[in-house]
Amino acid sequence: MLRRRSLALALALATVAIACTNAAPPASTPHEQGAPAPPAGAGTIAYIDGNGCIAWVPAAGGPSDRACPPTRGGITAITWLDAETIAYVTPELTRIGWRAIRTTTGDDLALDPLESPRIYQVGAPQYYSVLGERIDIENGAAAWTSADGTERRIFLAPGQGRDRFTMVTWSPDGGGVLLAEGSAKALWVAYPHGGPPRRIAPASTGVASWFIPTAGAMPHADLTCTLPTEFTYRCQSEPWKPGEAAATPASAEALLAYSACPGVTGYELEVTGPSGTALRRVSAAQVQRFIPPAPGTYRWRVRTLIGNQPTAWSQPRTLIAIEPAR
Numbered sequence: 650m651l652r653r654r655s656l657a658l659a660l661a662l663a664t665v666a667i668a669c670t671n672a673a674p675p676a677s678t679p680h681e682q683g684a685p686a687p688p689a690g691a692g693t694i695a696y697i698d699g700n701g702c703i704a705w706v707p708a709a710g711g712p713s714d715r716a717c718p719p720t721r722g723g724i725t726a727i728t729w730l731d732a733e734t735i736a737y738v739t740p741e742l743t744r745i746g747w748r749a750i751r752t753t754t755g756d757d758l759a760l761d762p763l764e765s766p767r768i769y770q771v772g773a774p775q776y777y778s779v780l781g782e783r784i785d786i787e788n789g790a791a792a793w794t795s796a797d798g799t800e801r802r803i804f805l806a807p808g809q810g811r812d813r814f815t816m817v818t819w820s821p822d823g824g825g826v827l828l829a830e831g832s833a834k835a836l837w838v839a840y841p842h843g844g845p846p847r848r849i850a851p852a853s854t855g856v857a858s859w860f861i862p863t864a865g866a867m868p869h870a871d872l873t874c875t876l877p878t879e880f881t882y883r884c885q886s887e888p889w890k891p892g893e894a895a896a897t898p899a900s901a902e903a904l905l906a907y908s909a910c911p912g913v914t915g916y917e918l919e920v921t922g923p924s925g926t927a928l929r930r931v932s933a934a935q936v937q938r939f940i941p942p943a944p945g946t947y948r949w950r951v952r953t954l955i956g957n958q959p960t961a962w963s964q965p966r967t968l969i970a971i972e973p974a975r
Contacts, residue, residue, distance in 0.1 A: 691708060691709075691820070691822070691824065691825070691861050692707075692708050692820065692821070692859055692860050692861035692862070692864075693705055693706065693707055693708065693729075693732075693859075693860050694706055694707075694708050694827060694836070694838070694849060694857055694858070694859050694860075695727055695728075695729060695735045695857065695858050695859075695860070696727070696836060696850060696853045696854075696856065696857035696858075697724050697727060697853060697854040697856045697857075698715060698850065698852060698853055698854075699833065699851070699852030699853060699854075700717070701717075701720075701723050701724060701854070702715045702716060702717040702724075703715060703716050703717070703718070703724060703727055703735055703737055703750055704850065705735065705752055706849050706850065707849075708820070708825065708838050708849065708859065709838075709847070710838075710847050710848075710849050713849075713850070714752065716750045716755060716757070718737065718739070718748065718750070718757055720739040720740075720741060721740075721741065722739050722740030722741055723739065723740070724737050724738070724739055725738055725739060725740065725856075726738050726856060727856060727857075727858055728766055728858045728866060728868060728869070728933065729858045729859075729860035729866040729933055730749060730764065730866075730932055730933060730934045731860075731930065731931065731932040731933070731934070731937070732860060732862050732931070733751055733752045733753045734749050734750070734751055734752070735749060735750045735752060735858070736748070736749045736760060736764075736765070736766060736934075737749065737750065746759070746760060746762060746765045747760045747764075747765040747766060748760060749764075761904055761936070763890070763904055763906050763935070763936040764904070764934055764935075764936050764938075766934070773868070774815070774816040774817060774818065775816070775817075775818040775819050775867055775868055776816060777819070778819040778820075778823035778956075779819070779821070779822070779823045779864075779867075779877055779914060779955055779956035780796055780823035780956065781796030781877075782794065782795060782796050782819075782823065782841070783796075784816050784819070784826055784841075786814060786815060786816055787803070788807075788813075789806070789807045789812070789813025789814055790803045790805065790806035790807065790813075790814065791803065791804060791805040791806070791814050791816070791826065791828055791839065792804070793841035802841075804839060804841045805828065805837070805839045805846050811830060812830050812831030812832070813830070813831065814828045814829065814830050814837070815828065815829045815834075815855070816828060816829075817829050817836070817855060817857050818857060818858075818859060818867050818868055819859075819867055820859050820861060820864075820867060821859060821860070821861050821864040821865050821866055821867040821914040821915065821933075821956060822861050822863070822864040822914075822956045822957045823956050824840060824842070825838055825839065825840050825859075826838070826839050826840070826841060827857055827859060829853065829855045830848075833851065833852040833853075834852060834853045834854060834855045835848055835850060835851050835852060835853070836848070836849050836850040836853050836857065837849070860933070862931055863931070863954075863957050864914050864915055864931075864954055864956050864957050865913070865914035865915015865916070865931055865932070865933045865954050866914060866915060866933035867914055869913070869914060869933055877912040877913070877955050878911070878912055880911065880912070881910060881911060881912030881913060881953075881955060882955065882960070884910035884911070884912075884913070884953065884960075885910070885953075885960070885961065885963060886907045886908050886909070886910050886913075886916060886951050886952065886953050886963055887907060887908050887951070887963045887964065888905070888906075888907050888949065888950065888951060888963060888964070888965075888966035889906045889907050889908055890904070890905075890906040891903070891904075891905075891968065892966075893966055893967055894967045894968075894969055895968060895969065896969045896970075896971050897941065897968060897969070897970055897971070898970070898971060898972075898973040898974070899941045899942070899943055899944045899945075899970040899971065899972060899973060900940060900941070900942065900943075900973060901940065901941075901973060902938050902939070902940050903938070903939050903940070903941065903968065904936050904937075904938060904939075905918060905920075905936065905937050905938075905939050905949055905968075906935060906936040907935060907936070907951040907963070908935075909935045910953045912955070913953040913954060913955055914933065914954055914955060914956060915931050915932060915933050915953070915954040916931070916932055916933070916934070916935070916937075916951055916952070916953055916954065917929060917930070917931050917951065917952050917953075917954055917959060918930050918931075918932065918937050918939075918949065918950075918951050919949065919950050919951070919962070920939055920947055920948070920949045920968075921947065921948045921949070922941075922942070922943075922945065922947055923943070923945030923946055923947070931954065939968075941968070941970035943970065944970050944971055944972050945969075945970055946967060946968075946969055946970075947967070947968040947969075947970060948965045948966070948967055948968075949965065949966055949968060950962050950963045950964065950965040950966070951963050
Protein backbone atom coordinates (compact mmCIF):
# COMPACT_ATOMS: atom_id res chain seq x y z
CA MET A 650 0.00 0.00 0.00
CA LEU A 651 2.79 2.43 0.92
CA ARG A 652 4.58 1.68 -2.34
CA ARG A 653 1.38 2.38 -4.32
CA ARG A 654 0.86 5.68 -2.51
CA SER A 655 4.47 6.71 -3.15
CA LEU A 656 4.12 5.87 -6.83
CA ALA A 657 0.85 7.78 -7.04
CA LEU A 658 2.42 10.83 -5.42
CA ALA A 659 5.42 10.71 -7.75
CA LEU A 660 3.13 10.50 -10.80
CA ALA A 661 1.01 13.36 -9.51
CA LEU A 662 4.03 15.60 -9.01
CA ALA A 663 5.40 14.69 -12.42
CA THR A 664 2.01 15.49 -14.03
CA VAL A 665 1.89 18.88 -12.30
CA ALA A 666 5.45 19.72 -13.38
CA ILE A 667 4.81 18.75 -16.99
CA ALA A 668 1.48 20.58 -17.11
CA CYS A 669 3.00 23.73 -15.66
CA THR A 670 6.03 23.64 -17.96
CA ASN A 671 3.91 23.36 -21.10
CA ALA A 672 0.99 25.53 -20.03
CA ALA A 673 0.35 28.94 -21.52
CA PRO A 674 0.00 31.91 -19.19
CA PRO A 675 -3.55 32.73 -18.03
CA ALA A 676 -5.52 34.87 -20.44
CA SER A 677 -5.75 37.68 -17.89
CA THR A 678 -4.02 38.37 -14.62
CA PRO A 679 -4.13 41.11 -11.96
CA HIS A 680 -1.03 42.64 -13.56
CA GLU A 681 -1.11 45.24 -16.30
CA GLN A 682 0.45 44.23 -19.58
CA GLY A 683 3.46 46.28 -20.58
CA ALA A 684 4.06 47.48 -17.01
CA PRO A 685 7.06 49.82 -16.69
CA ALA A 686 10.34 48.30 -15.60
CA PRO A 687 11.18 48.52 -11.90
CA PRO A 688 14.14 50.62 -10.81
CA ALA A 689 17.27 49.13 -12.39
CA GLY A 690 19.11 46.85 -10.03
CA ALA A 691 16.14 45.71 -7.96
CA GLY A 692 17.21 42.66 -5.99
CA THR A 693 20.27 40.42 -5.99
CA ILE A 694 21.40 37.73 -8.41
CA ALA A 695 23.19 34.59 -7.24
CA TYR A 696 25.05 32.45 -9.77
CA ILE A 697 27.71 29.78 -10.13
CA ASP A 698 30.80 31.61 -11.35
CA GLY A 699 33.49 30.49 -13.77
CA ASN A 700 35.47 28.90 -10.93
CA GLY A 701 32.51 26.87 -9.69
CA CYS A 702 31.91 29.03 -6.60
CA ILE A 703 28.62 30.62 -5.51
CA ALA A 704 28.67 34.36 -6.21
CA TRP A 705 26.08 37.05 -5.65
CA VAL A 706 25.86 40.61 -6.92
CA PRO A 707 23.28 43.44 -6.98
CA ALA A 708 21.28 43.35 -10.18
CA ALA A 709 22.27 46.98 -10.78
CA GLY A 710 25.92 45.94 -10.70
CA GLY A 711 28.48 46.67 -8.03
CA PRO A 712 30.74 44.71 -5.71
CA SER A 713 30.10 40.98 -5.69
CA ASP A 714 30.81 38.43 -3.02
CA ARG A 715 31.23 34.68 -3.14
CA ALA A 716 31.58 31.45 -1.21
CA CYS A 717 33.34 28.26 -2.31
CA PRO A 718 31.90 25.25 -0.46
CA PRO A 719 34.25 22.22 -0.56
CA THR A 720 33.13 19.77 -3.23
CA ARG A 721 34.79 17.33 -5.61
CA GLY A 722 31.89 17.18 -8.04
CA GLY A 723 31.12 20.88 -8.30
CA ILE A 724 27.99 22.81 -7.40
CA THR A 725 25.15 21.76 -9.67
CA ALA A 726 22.24 23.97 -8.58
CA ILE A 727 21.51 27.05 -6.48
CA THR A 728 18.40 28.97 -5.47
CA TRP A 729 17.60 31.80 -3.10
CA LEU A 730 15.55 30.86 -0.05
CA ASP A 731 15.33 34.37 1.42
CA ALA A 732 17.17 37.69 1.20
CA GLU A 733 20.29 36.31 2.90
CA THR A 734 20.20 32.56 2.25
CA ILE A 735 21.28 30.70 -0.91
CA ALA A 736 20.60 26.97 -1.05
CA TYR A 737 22.94 24.77 -3.07
CA VAL A 738 23.46 21.13 -3.94
CA THR A 739 26.45 19.08 -5.13
CA PRO A 740 26.76 15.48 -6.37
CA GLU A 741 27.96 14.48 -2.88
CA LEU A 742 24.84 16.03 -1.33
CA THR A 743 22.33 14.51 -3.73
CA ARG A 744 21.39 11.73 -1.32
CA ILE A 745 21.57 13.71 1.92
CA GLY A 746 19.94 16.97 0.90
CA TRP A 747 20.70 20.61 0.24
CA ARG A 748 22.92 22.99 2.18
CA ALA A 749 22.85 26.79 2.34
CA ILE A 750 25.15 29.79 2.52
CA ARG A 751 24.29 32.82 4.65
CA THR A 752 25.39 35.79 2.57
CA THR A 753 25.59 38.06 5.63
CA THR A 754 27.88 35.83 7.69
CA GLY A 755 29.37 33.29 5.29
CA ASP A 756 28.02 30.44 7.43
CA ASP A 757 27.48 27.11 5.66
CA LEU A 758 24.56 25.23 7.18
CA ALA A 759 22.64 22.02 6.61
CA LEU A 760 19.01 22.41 5.60
CA ASP A 761 16.15 20.57 7.20
CA PRO A 762 14.33 18.34 4.68
CA LEU A 763 11.36 20.71 4.96
CA GLU A 764 13.54 23.60 3.74
CA SER A 765 15.13 21.78 0.82
CA PRO A 766 13.72 22.50 -2.66
CA ARG A 767 11.44 19.65 -3.71
CA ILE A 768 11.50 19.94 -7.49
CA TYR A 769 14.19 21.88 -9.32
CA GLN A 770 14.70 22.02 -13.07
CA VAL A 771 18.42 22.67 -13.20
CA GLY A 772 19.36 25.02 -16.01
CA ALA A 773 15.85 25.20 -17.49
CA PRO A 774 15.51 28.72 -18.96
CA GLN A 775 12.55 30.73 -17.67
CA TYR A 776 11.18 32.10 -20.95
CA TYR A 777 7.86 33.38 -19.53
CA SER A 778 7.54 36.11 -16.90
CA VAL A 779 4.91 36.27 -14.17
CA LEU A 780 3.24 38.93 -16.34
CA GLY A 781 2.84 36.44 -19.20
CA GLU A 782 5.47 38.14 -21.37
CA ARG A 783 7.94 35.96 -23.29
CA ILE A 784 11.58 36.06 -24.35
CA ASP A 785 12.77 34.22 -27.46
CA ILE A 786 16.36 33.91 -28.63
CA GLU A 787 16.72 34.49 -32.39
CA ASN A 788 20.19 34.19 -33.93
CA GLY A 789 21.70 35.04 -30.57
CA ALA A 790 19.49 38.11 -30.03
CA ALA A 791 16.89 38.49 -27.25
CA ALA A 792 13.38 39.24 -28.51
CA TRP A 793 10.50 40.34 -26.23
CA THR A 794 6.84 39.50 -26.90
CA SER A 795 3.95 41.07 -25.01
CA ALA A 796 1.54 38.90 -23.03
CA ASP A 797 -1.23 39.30 -25.64
CA GLY A 798 1.17 38.64 -28.53
CA THR A 799 0.50 41.95 -30.29
CA GLU A 800 3.92 43.52 -29.68
CA ARG A 801 7.33 42.10 -30.41
CA ARG A 802 10.82 43.61 -30.55
CA ILE A 803 14.52 42.75 -30.19
CA PHE A 804 16.02 44.56 -27.19
CA LEU A 805 19.52 43.06 -26.93
CA ALA A 806 21.58 41.67 -29.81
CA PRO A 807 25.16 40.53 -30.53
CA GLY A 808 27.58 43.11 -31.88
CA GLN A 809 29.66 45.98 -30.53
CA GLY A 810 31.87 43.49 -28.73
CA ARG A 811 28.97 41.33 -27.55
CA ASP A 812 28.65 37.62 -28.43
CA ARG A 813 25.46 35.61 -28.88
CA PHE A 814 23.00 35.45 -25.98
CA THR A 815 21.07 32.63 -24.32
CA MET A 816 18.18 32.98 -21.91
CA VAL A 817 18.64 32.33 -18.18
CA THR A 818 15.65 33.74 -16.30
CA TRP A 819 13.20 36.59 -15.80
CA SER A 820 13.33 38.56 -12.58
CA PRO A 821 10.67 37.41 -10.08
CA ASP A 822 8.65 40.60 -10.56
CA GLY A 823 8.67 40.30 -14.36
CA GLY A 824 10.53 43.55 -14.95
CA GLY A 825 14.03 42.38 -15.88
CA VAL A 826 15.76 39.59 -17.76
CA LEU A 827 19.01 37.73 -17.06
CA LEU A 828 20.93 36.56 -20.14
CA ALA A 829 24.18 34.66 -20.66
CA GLU A 830 26.62 35.80 -23.34
CA GLY A 831 29.03 33.67 -25.34
CA SER A 832 30.96 30.57 -24.34
CA ALA A 833 32.02 32.13 -21.00
CA LYS A 834 28.34 32.73 -20.21
CA ALA A 835 28.94 36.28 -19.02
CA LEU A 836 25.77 37.47 -17.28
CA TRP A 837 23.79 40.48 -18.47
CA VAL A 838 20.77 42.17 -16.89
CA ALA A 839 18.41 43.87 -19.35
CA TYR A 840 15.01 45.52 -19.07
CA PRO A 841 12.74 44.99 -22.11
CA HIS A 842 10.66 48.07 -21.19
CA GLY A 843 13.60 50.45 -21.05
CA GLY A 844 16.97 51.05 -19.46
CA PRO A 845 20.49 50.19 -20.62
CA PRO A 846 21.70 46.56 -20.40
CA ARG A 847 24.41 45.87 -17.86
CA ARG A 848 27.01 43.11 -17.63
CA ILE A 849 27.17 41.93 -14.01
CA ALA A 850 29.56 38.97 -14.27
CA PRO A 851 32.35 38.09 -16.76
CA ALA A 852 31.79 34.32 -16.57
CA SER A 853 29.38 31.75 -15.12
CA THR A 854 28.03 28.25 -15.66
CA GLY A 855 24.67 29.71 -16.73
CA VAL A 856 22.98 28.61 -13.48
CA ALA A 857 21.52 31.55 -11.55
CA SER A 858 18.70 32.69 -9.26
CA TRP A 859 17.29 36.23 -8.86
CA PHE A 860 15.78 37.43 -5.56
CA ILE A 861 13.70 40.57 -4.98
CA PRO A 862 12.45 41.15 -1.40
CA THR A 863 8.98 42.21 -2.54
CA ALA A 864 8.49 39.33 -4.99
CA GLY A 865 10.55 36.27 -4.02
CA ALA A 866 12.81 34.31 -6.36
CA MET A 867 13.01 33.15 -9.95
CA PRO A 868 13.65 30.32 -10.64
CA HIS A 869 11.56 29.23 -7.70
CA ALA A 870 13.01 27.20 -4.85
CA ASP A 871 9.96 24.92 -5.12
CA LEU A 872 9.71 24.80 -8.89
CA THR A 873 6.49 22.86 -9.41
CA CYS A 874 5.56 25.44 -12.05
CA THR A 875 7.69 27.54 -14.36
CA LEU A 876 5.01 30.20 -14.80
CA PRO A 877 1.70 31.15 -13.19
CA THR A 878 -1.48 29.41 -14.27
CA GLU A 879 -5.09 30.05 -13.26
CA PHE A 880 -4.58 27.62 -10.38
CA THR A 881 -1.69 29.76 -9.12
CA TYR A 882 -4.07 32.65 -8.51
CA ARG A 883 -6.69 30.41 -6.89
CA CYS A 884 -4.25 28.54 -4.66
CA GLN A 885 -4.22 29.50 -0.97
CA SER A 886 -1.17 28.62 1.09
CA GLU A 887 -2.03 27.52 4.62
CA PRO A 888 0.03 26.87 7.78
CA TRP A 889 1.16 23.25 7.97
CA LYS A 890 3.69 22.63 10.72
CA PRO A 891 3.86 22.95 13.69
CA GLY A 892 0.24 22.32 14.67
CA GLU A 893 -2.09 24.77 16.37
CA ALA A 894 -0.87 25.94 19.80
CA ALA A 895 2.33 23.87 19.50
CA ALA A 896 4.94 24.63 22.18
CA THR A 897 8.52 25.59 21.39
CA PRO A 898 11.32 26.90 23.63
CA ALA A 899 11.81 30.67 23.54
CA SER A 900 15.11 31.76 21.94
CA ALA A 901 15.27 28.44 20.04
CA GLU A 902 14.82 28.07 16.31
CA ALA A 903 11.43 26.83 15.10
CA LEU A 904 10.52 25.83 11.54
CA LEU A 905 7.24 27.32 10.29
CA ALA A 906 6.05 25.35 7.26
CA TYR A 907 3.09 26.00 4.96
CA SER A 908 1.52 24.41 1.90
CA ALA A 909 3.04 25.09 -1.53
CA CYS A 910 1.31 26.80 -4.45
CA PRO A 911 2.66 25.98 -7.94
CA GLY A 912 3.82 28.96 -9.96
CA VAL A 913 4.23 31.52 -7.17
CA THR A 914 7.51 33.39 -6.80
CA GLY A 915 7.47 33.73 -3.02
CA TYR A 916 5.74 33.38 0.33
CA GLU A 917 5.34 36.21 2.83
CA LEU A 918 5.31 35.13 6.47
CA GLU A 919 3.87 37.37 9.18
CA VAL A 920 4.48 36.63 12.86
CA THR A 921 2.80 38.77 15.52
CA GLY A 922 4.33 38.60 18.99
CA PRO A 923 2.82 39.01 22.47
CA SER A 924 3.36 42.79 22.32
CA GLY A 925 1.47 43.09 19.03
CA THR A 926 4.60 43.81 17.00
CA ALA A 927 4.50 42.07 13.61
CA LEU A 928 7.50 40.68 11.73
CA ARG A 929 7.16 40.13 7.97
CA ARG A 930 9.65 38.23 5.85
CA VAL A 931 9.61 36.95 2.26
CA SER A 932 11.02 33.58 1.23
CA ALA A 933 10.91 31.47 -1.91
CA ALA A 934 10.81 28.28 0.17
CA GLN A 935 7.94 26.38 1.75
CA VAL A 936 9.31 26.89 5.26
CA GLN A 937 10.97 29.68 7.23
CA ARG A 938 13.05 29.69 10.40
CA PHE A 939 11.78 31.76 13.33
CA ILE A 940 13.25 32.32 16.80
CA PRO A 941 10.71 33.53 19.41
CA PRO A 942 12.64 36.22 21.32
CA ALA A 943 10.71 35.68 24.57
CA PRO A 944 8.03 33.42 26.10
CA GLY A 945 4.45 34.15 25.06
CA THR A 946 1.86 33.53 22.39
CA TYR A 947 2.76 34.17 18.75
CA ARG A 948 0.33 34.17 15.85
CA TRP A 949 1.58 33.48 12.35
CA ARG A 950 0.07 33.43 8.89
CA VAL A 951 1.26 33.28 5.29
CA ARG A 952 0.32 34.52 1.82
CA THR A 953 1.75 33.90 -1.62
CA LEU A 954 3.42 36.39 -3.96
CA ILE A 955 3.05 36.28 -7.73
CA GLY A 956 5.64 38.82 -8.73
CA ASN A 957 4.86 41.93 -6.69
CA GLN A 958 1.19 40.90 -6.35
CA PRO A 959 0.26 39.46 -2.92
CA THR A 960 -2.72 37.16 -2.48
CA ALA A 961 -4.99 36.83 0.56
CA TRP A 962 -3.61 35.94 3.98
CA SER A 963 -4.18 32.46 5.34
CA GLN A 964 -5.98 31.77 8.58
CA PRO A 965 -3.60 32.42 11.50
CA ARG A 966 -2.02 29.72 13.62
CA THR A 967 -0.78 30.00 17.19
CA LEU A 968 2.71 29.14 18.43
CA ILE A 969 3.39 29.04 22.17
CA ALA A 970 6.92 29.97 23.23
CA ILE A 971 7.78 28.57 26.65
CA GLU A 972 10.66 29.09 29.04
CA PRO A 973 13.58 26.93 27.91
CA ALA A 974 14.52 24.01 30.13
CA ARG A 975 17.37 24.72 32.54
